[in-house]
Amino acid sequence: MEEKKRAGFWMTLTGIVLVILPILFFLFSLALGSYNAGPVDVCQIIWCKLTGQTPPQDALTVNVIWQVRLPRVCAAALVGAGLSVAGAVFQGVFRNPLASPYTLGVSNGAGFGAALAIVLSLGAAGIQAFAVAFGLLAVALTFLIASRSRRNTVTLVLAGMLIGALFSSLVSLLKFTADPLEKLPQIVYWLMGSLSGSTFEALAKILPFYVVCMAAVFLLRWRTNVLSLGDQEAKSFGLNVRRDRAIVIGTSSMLTALVVSISGIIGWVGIVVPHLARMLVGPDFRKLIPTSVSIGICYLLVVDDLCRTLTASEIPLGVITGIIGVPLFLYFIYKKKVSW
Amino acid sequence: MNLTVDDITFGYDSSRNVIEHLSFTYNSPEVLCILGSNGMGKSTLLQCIIGAFPISKGTITIDGKGVNDYKARDFARKVAYIPQSHTPSFAYKVIDIVTMGRTSRIGYLANPSDDDVAFAHEQLDYLGVGHLSEKPYTDISGGERQLVMIASALTQEPELMILDEPTAHLDFGNADRFVELVEKLRERNMGVLMTTHFPDHALMLGSKTAVLSGGRIVAEGLARDVITDESMRELYGIEVHVKHIGSRIVCIPGPLDENALVRNPPFANE
Numbered sequence A: 001m002e003e004k005k006r007a008g009f010w011m012t013l014t015g016i017v018l019v020i021l022p023i024l025f026f027l028f029s030l031a032l033g034s035y036n037a038g039p040v041d042v043c044q045i046i047w048c049k050l051t052g053q054t055p056p057q058d059a060l061t062v063n064v065i066w067q068v069r070l071p072r073v074c075a076a077a078l079v080g081a082g083l084s085v086a087g088a089v090f091q092g093v094f095r096n097p098l099a100s101p102y103t104l105g106v107s108n109g110a111g112f113g114a115a116l117a118i119v120l121s122l123g124a125a126g127i128q129a130f131a132v133a134f135g136l137l138a139v140a141l142t143f144l145i146a147s148r149s150r151r152n153t154v155t156l157v158l159a160g161m162l163i164g165a166l167f168s169s170l171v172s173l174l175k176f177t178a179d180p181l182e183k184l185p186q187i188v189y190w191l192m193g194s195l196s197g198s199t200f201e202a203l204a205k206i207l208p209f210y211v212v213c214m215a216a217v218f219l220l221r222w223r224t225n226v227l228s229l230g231d232q233e234a235k236s237f238g239l240n241v242r243r244d245r246a247i248v249i250g251t252s253s254m255l256t257a258l259v260v261s262i263s264g265i266i267g268w269v270g271i272v273v274p275h276l277a278r279m280l281v282g283p284d285f286r287k288l289i290p291t292s293v294s295i296g297i298c299y300l301l302v303v304d305d306l307c308r309t310l311t312a313s314e315i316p317l318g319v320i321t322g323i324i325g326v327p328l329f330l331y332f333i334y335k336k337k338v339s340w
Numbered sequence B: 001m002n003l004t005v006d007d008i009t010f011g012y013d014s015s016r017n018v019i020e021h022l023s024f025t026y027n028s029p030e031v032l033c034i035l036g037s038n039g040m041g042k043s044t045l046l047q048c049i050i051g052a053f054p055i056s057k058g059t060i061t062i063d064g065k066g067v068n069d070y071k072a073r074d075f076a077r078k079v080a081y082i083p084q085s086h087t088p089s090f091a092y093k094v095i096d097i098v099t100m101g102r103t104s105r106i107g108y109l110a111n112p113s114d115d116d117v118a119f120a121h122e123q124l125d126y127l128g129v130g131h132l133s134e135k136p137y138t139d140i141s142g143g144e145r146q147l148v149m150i151a152s153a154l155t156q157e158p159e160l161m162i163l164d165e166p167t168a169h170l171d172f173g174n175a176d177r178f179v180e181l182v183e184k185l186r187e188r189n190m191g192v193l194m195t196t197h198f199p200d201h202a203l204m205l206g207s208k209t210a211v212l213s214g215g216r217i218v219a220e221g222l223a224r225d226v227i228t229d230e231s232m233r234e235l236y237g238i239e240v241h242v243k244h245i246g247s248r249i250v251c252i253p254g255p256l257d258e259n260a261l262v263r264n265p266p267f268a269n270e
Helices: A002-031 A039-051 A059-094 A106-119 A123-147 A153-177 A183-192 A200-219 A221-227 A231-236 A241-263 A269-281 A285-309 A317-334 B042-049 B072-078 B094-105 B114-126 B142-155 B172-187 B199-205 B229-236 B259-263
Strands: B002-010 B019-027 B031-035 B057-062 B079-082 B160-163 B191-196 B208-213 B216-222 B240-245 B248-253
Touching (some): A002 A039, A002 A059, A002 A285, A039 A059, A059 A200, A059 A221, A059 A269, A059 A285, A123 A153, A123 A200, A123 A241, A153 A183, A183 A317, A200 A241, A221 A231, A221 A241, A221 A285, A231 A241, A269 A317, A285 A317, B002 B042, B019 B042, B019 B057, B019 B191, B031 B172, B042 B191, B072 B079, B094 B114, B142 B172, B172 B199, B199 B240, B208 B229, B229 B240
Parallel strands (some): B031 B191, B031 B208, B160 B191
Antiparallel strands (some): B002 B019, B002 B057, B240 B248
16 A cells, blocks of 8 residues: 555655656746846747737847747757657557557658659648648558458558658658759658748648647547557457557558648657656556656657757758667667567 | 357368358357367358358347447357467556456447446456456466456456367366366356367366367267267267266376277386
């Protein structure tokens, strides 16, 4: 009983930290940058803007915080939370530590969509729309291929690999034919992931769908638990495995496609963060989903801060997440934390 | 609850049928053991009953309704299935796994309530493994894990529990304890349909027994009527002696005369 009480205390403490930490990181990231503004200024500007008053700071400071940094920091938070939650769900449903939000080919599909839009000079909104559309098309094709054969998760992963490979080749084809001075760098830059061009308009376009997907994943948390036991066990417990798996994977893929459309392809976040979260609170999705949201936000905020402050020019996000992610994952393996 | 398997045929590919024209009926709550040698389709039969494999001919009905016509959720309220081996995935706590048995009893988007968790605790206590509830179920022994899976099945409140070779991975002692457990389930009016490699278990339970051979049920009845020297010899292809020892009936494989010594030389060192 005493032990249970102590465990409960640690759980509550962890919970409080997981709520406060992202808020602190958020404010810190807003204050950080070549143009100096203290955390107090940041809080004041946000407060005044939200309550409709005019902030006492000079117009330039307000502009930098509100128009430049805020959309970018919000985007980082949305992307971090989205990729982490989707990754946690994919690892659970596929029972595979290396499953990521990109397992079913979303990223390659979205990459192709974005590249196509760039080649066709469709502008920012066009790139975003094409990325979402082709990301979802890739997942739909994956499901279509898998449904023709015996319906287990292994087939689904294999089908995802195939579709991913197909779209990856198509991206190469586009790169090969793209104008090397103007279009090619744009495509390459998009594929490495960046938040530098984030705007409120771009965020507003995905936000409603994002909220719906997040809510759906959260509402399905118990069902996701049962799915993660394996097909046979889940069926015995009364799940319509095929339908429920499609719903859970579908919403997570949608979530992934949405965030990829504003950030480009950012690897490893969806693999590393769920592992960290599982180390902290265990595999139960009732706790794992909120924890992944919290850690995901913090992680991507830190990475994006590094990207924009480490050197004079921007470093692509995907580069930093890869450089941090791989050693972190190796650490998990050696510490036997990647085990189930 | 009534389970009727009527003249079913199933094969993994069209050239060879594992099960052919197989029929039997089962009424819960009773215990039915299915005996059969390796590769005779015992597990396959169970998979057909729970609707995992599509049969090519015949019908399987539960209370008059085809097993494939049930919604997964309604089926889970009638039948719990426990596979031969369960590979644990994540380090869920034992109580979480057992509570998952409640899934068919709660709303689609609902989480289990405190009552559901309490009910799961009760089932663990009933099976004498309440002390495991907070442990990760990846860290417990195979025997304990099986009890946990049975507790999950009880939490489901089914009318019939289908177990695929439940003693296959248990040691000598746990296998015997399992027989007691089935006895306990019977007292609780839980129907049990299980496959087993050990005729002794059917004899100990004094249960109904069906012998599966060549893709069909070749004998059906009470264990002591069905399990005889001849039927076992035919089934397993070795000499078998069914003997009364004290109040028990036991099944001894191999010859009983001095030829047996050849297989187990008592003076191998001389």
